[in-house]
Amino acid sequence: MAQLNITSVPGFMAGALHCGIKASGKLDLAMLVSDRPAVAEAVFTTNKIVGAPVVIGQKHVHHGKILGCVINSGCANVCTGKRGLADAVHMCRLMAEHLARRGIDGETEQYMPFSTGIIGHYLPMEKVAAGIAALAGHIGCTHEHGEQFAQGILTTDTCTKQAATVVKIGGTSVTIAGACKGSGMIAPNMATMLAYIATDADVPRSLLRRAVRDTANRTFNCVTVDQHTSTSDTFVCLANARATHPKMTPNSRFYKTFCEALFDVADSMARQIAADGEGATKLVTIEVTGAQSALDAKTAALAIANSPLVKTAIHGGDPNWGRFVSAAGYSNVRMNVDRLCCWVGGIRVFGSGRPANTDLACVEAAMNEKHVTIRVDLGVGRESARIYTCDLSREYITINADYHT
Amino acid sequence: MAQLNITSVPGFMAGALHCGIKASGKLDLAMLVSDRPAVAEAVFTTNKIVGAPVVIGQKHVHHGKILGCVINSGCANVCTGKRGLADAVHMCRLMAEHLARRGIDGETEQYMPFSTGIIGHYLPMEKVAAGIAALAGHIGCTHEHGEQFAQGILTTDTCTKQAATVVKIGGTSVTIAGACKGSGMIAPNMATMLAYIATDADVPRSLLRRAVRDTANRTFNCVTVDQHTSTSDTFVCLANARATHPKMTPNSRFYKTFCEALFDVADSMARQIAADGEGATKLVTIEVTGAQSALDAKTAALAIANSPLVKTAIHGGDPNWGRFVSAAGYSNVRMNVDRLCCWVGGIRVFGSGRPANTDLACVEAAMNEKHVTIRVDLGVGRESARIYTCDLSREYITINADYHT
Numbered sequence: 001m002a003q004l005n006i007t008s009v010p011g012f013m014a015g016a017l018h019c020g021i022k023a024s025g026k027l028d029l030a031m032l033v034s035d036r037p038a039v040a041e042a043v044f045t046t047n048k049i050v051g052a053p054v055v056i057g058q059k060h061v062h063h064g065k066i067l068g069c070v071i072n073s074g075c076a077n078v079c080t081g082k083r084g085l086a087d088a089v090h091m092c093r094l095m096a097e098h099l100a101r102r103g104i105d106g107e108t109e110q111y112m113p114f115s116t117g118i119i120g121h122y123l124p125m126e127k128v129a130a131g132i133a134a135l136a137g138h139i140g141c142t143h144e145h146g147e148q149f150a151q152g153i154l155t156t157d158t159c160t161k162q163a164a165t166v167v168k169i170g171g172t173s174v175t176i177a178g179a180c181k182g183s184g185m186i187a188p189n190m191a192t193m194l195a196y197i198a199t200d201a202d203v204p205r206s207l208l209r210r211a212v213r214d215t216a217n218r219t220f221n222c223v224t225v226d227q228h229t230s231t232s233d234t235f236v237c238l239a240n241a242r243a244t245h246p247k248m249t250p251n252s253r254f255y256k257t258f259c260e261a262l263f264d265v266a267d268s269m270a271r272q273i274a275a276d277g278e279g280a281t282k283l284v285t286i287e288v289t290g291a292q293s294a295l296d297a298k299t300a301a302l303a304i305a306n307s308p309l310v311k312t313a314i315h316g317g318d319p320n321w322g323r324f325v326s327a328a329g330y331s332n333v334r335m336n337v338d339r340l341c342c343w344v345g346g347i348r349v350f351g352s353g354r355p356a357n358t359d360l361a362c363v364e365a366a367m368n369e370k371h372v373t374i375r376v377d378l379g380v381g382r383e384s385a386r387i388y389t390c391d392l393s394r395e396y397i398t399i400n401a402d403y404h405t
Numbered sequence: 406m407a408q409l410n411i412t413s414v415p416g417f418m419a420g421a422l423h424c425g426i427k428a429s430g431k432l433d434l435a436m437l438v439s440d441r442p443a444v445a446e447a448v449f450t451t452n453k454i455v456g457a458p459v460v461i462g463q464k465h466v467h468h469g470k471i472l473g474c475v476i477n478s479g480c481a482n483v484c485t486g487k488r489g490l491a492d493a494v495h496m497c498r499l500m501a502e503h504l505a506r507r508g509i510d511g512e513t514e515q516y517m518p519f520s521t522g523i524i525g526h527y528l529p530m531e532k533v534a535a536g537i538a539a540l541a542g543h544i545g546c547t548h549e550h551g552e553q554f555a556q557g558i559l560t561t562d563t564c565t566k567q568a569a570t571v572v573k574i575g576g577t578s579v580t581i582a583g584a585c586k587g588s589g590m591i592a593p594n595m596a597t598m599l600a601y602i603a604t605d606a607d608v609p610r611s612l613l614r615r616a617v618r619d620t621a622n623r624t625f626n627c628v629t630v631d632q633h634t635s636t637s638d639t640f641v642c643l644a645n646a647r648a649t650h651p652k653m654t655p656n657s658r659f660y661k662t663f664c665e666a667l668f669d670v671a672d673s674m675a676r677q678i679a680a681d682g683e684g685a686t687k688l689v690t691i692e693v694t695g696a697q698s699a700l701d702a703k704t705a706a707l708a709i710a711n712s713p714l715v716k717t718a719i720h721g722g723d724p725n726w727g728r729f730v731s732a733a734g735y736s737n738v739r740m741n742v743d744r745l746c747c748w749v750g751g752i753r754v755f756g757s758g759r760p761a762n763t764d765l766a767c768v769e770a771a772m773n774e775k776h777v778t779i780r781v782d783l784g785v786g787r788e789s790a791r792i793y794t795c796d797l798s799r800e801y802i803t804i805n806a807d808y809h810t
Binding site for chain 1: 455485524733805
């Protein structure tokens with residue numbers, strides 16, 4: 001999956017430039033455009049306070065066919081009232097106007113707007129408008145264009161996050177590739193992020209919807225960096241049907257192949273978000289097994305993943321497993337304390353109500369890996385859940401105590 | 406309330422010593438003893454995994470009359486199975502034995518055991534037993550004894566936390582005084598802490614129960630440092646009836662006076678816990694008003710108080726109010742976004758769906774006070790809640806990444 005990126009998908013163009021929102025001079029405006037209307041599905045934040053682009057994006061994707069996405073980073077266009085809504089629509093109108101000059105004819109409603117960055121500030125629309133005009137003339141389908149896109153959507157991220165795969169559907173090669181951002185304000189429903197996946201597969205909308213929702217639930221909605229569900233975040237999948245493969249039906253193996261490939265790409269992207277959580281030095285997987293319900297398993301896993309005491313212990317490589325089991329304890333899910341077990345990196349540290357007779361040095365070694373796995377079995381059932389998170393470091397404080405200024 | 410402490414309450418003795426649990430050599434064993442059985446009520450952690458002392462303490466306080474409390478710090482006696490339970494009972498038996506030699510005759514069941522510190526380790530019972538034997542001979546009722554008690558119960562706290570008041574009930578002076586600990590693993594139900602309040606008031610048990618529960622809900626259960634509800638924590642109130650005042654009845658002004666004074670003492674202690682949260686540099690009060698229910702108000706206030714993004718913004722004195730309102734937004738309570746307002750230190754920063762026209766320099770100044778107040782009005786009702794918390798600093802990471810070793 002190394003050399004492919006989002007512009008590897010036939011029919012998609014992308015690009016990014018610096019339009020002047022970020023004081024750092026970094027790329028802050030990006031575009032992803034399909035040469036024909038693509039079947040589109042998206043999952044949005046569950047925060048009750050949402051950005052203007054979320055309101056507009058929900059409306060536009062409802063039509064089912066999308067030509068492209070325009071994304072600015074550095075300003076989220078949230079808590080900005082009517083003016084913010086007008087700005088988000090204006091971004092789409094500018095897309096339609098300028099891309100028509102490149103032969104891509106479409107309506108304002110066929111574009112989705114996205115903004116990520118600080119809340120409570122109006123977009124500098126002069127800069128954004130000039131940027132869209134310029135970028136519309138420069139998008140392309142080279143590898144470099146794809147890399148620029150992946151960079152242009154970032155905020156506090158330290159690296160781009162991309163994944164891609166090619167699968168055979170009925171003998172035809174189908175490409176699925178994506179890029180996402182997200183480092184802080186990351187919690188399930190939606191993980192606070194923007195994620196884009198493009199594919200040339202030919203997927204009926206009802207099947208794309210099912211695949212996107214199921215994938216989001218098992219990947220992006222299993223990531224938490226700081227439990228702060230954002231106001232902006234969206235995962236969108238565009239399928240332009242450029243590939244000519246046998247028709248997908250709900251129970252066909254073609255659809256199954258597509259769903260599995262979509263999951264693989266999204267899962268890789270979700271892990272990359274957790275690993276690049278603000279200030280993170282380690283990727284952490286929290287597994288809860290033996291739960292009475294899937295909801296109990298996820299609730300307990302999230303309680304463990306979101307506890308600052310757990311995250312700092314992992315940061316310090318400290319085998320203080322009492323924090324892991326006590327976090328499950330306060331999550332208020334059903335458990336049998338006498339049967340509850342806890343493992344760190346596969347080593348059992350607690351079981352049968354008392355500390356396991358293990359060598360703490362081995363546990364410490366497991367906690368000093370770049371990828372730490374904590375598992376808690378609740379001892380009351382067969383359901384399980386898995387959450388991706390990261391450790392909590394001084395760097396997180398540094399990044400977030402001064403983000404505004 | 407400056408010069409009084411827990412030994413100012415007639416009939417109570419206290420003290421502390423170093424028995425050898427803490428490697429630092431600090432006080433790690435403390436006692437509070439009444440010269441006669443006191444009416445007792447306690448509120449315990451809601452964590453499903455509880456320490457052995459919680460199990461035993463719940464059983465003993467159920468009898469209704471308590472002679473004293475014995476507390477060790479440095480080891481929580483949690484996740485220690487049957488051996489842990491036996492150790493907790495043994496602490497009480499040793500109390501009964503050694504205090505009988507000082508003329509305080511009582512049963513094992515009239516003492517409550519408490520342990521705070523790391524989870525998953527057995528108590529060093531030889532040290533604890535020798536400590537109880539020695540301390541039973543040295544407790545007293547001087548101011549110094551009270552200060553030692555307040556110090557002996559601490560773990561990562563940077564200072565003692567005490568409060569006291571004297572009120573007139575029907576012309577008779579009644580003293581209410583307390584000491585508590587708690588700095589990390591602090592979240593409501595119970596705030597992760599140990600809190601002791603002694604009084605010479607003569608309170609029927611049913612009324613003491615009501616007063617203690619109501620007070621806990623409005624004070625200790627409104628504190629969160631790191632949302633990690635502990636396995637050990639307990640608030641206990643002992644009333645020894647040494648004062649001879651008119652009988653309290655449910656609707657009497659005598660009872661009302663007592664309840665108000667108990668609240669004042671507990672509220673002061675709760676604020677001290679938040680202000681001394683691990684690594685804290687600021688006390689933070691989160692107020693949510695205009696909620697449709699009290700539960701909604703508390704849920705939203707806790708979401709704001711527990712968000713690491715909110716806590717780091719406050720640490721940095723950064724008026725990034727988008728984090729405050731977006732945290733309310735993801736708490737999933739009922740709100741009217743168009744009527745939602747947010748104030749920082751009394752200055753309105755958001756309202757009517759858009760940023761308020763305020764001078765950010767004034768907001769910054771309010772955020773750089775030692776006590777920062779954030780208020781969010783949800784715009785849908787009349788209910789409110791108030792939560793005490795603190796900022797999140799690099800020091801929190803330092804303390805918690807290396808606590809075990």
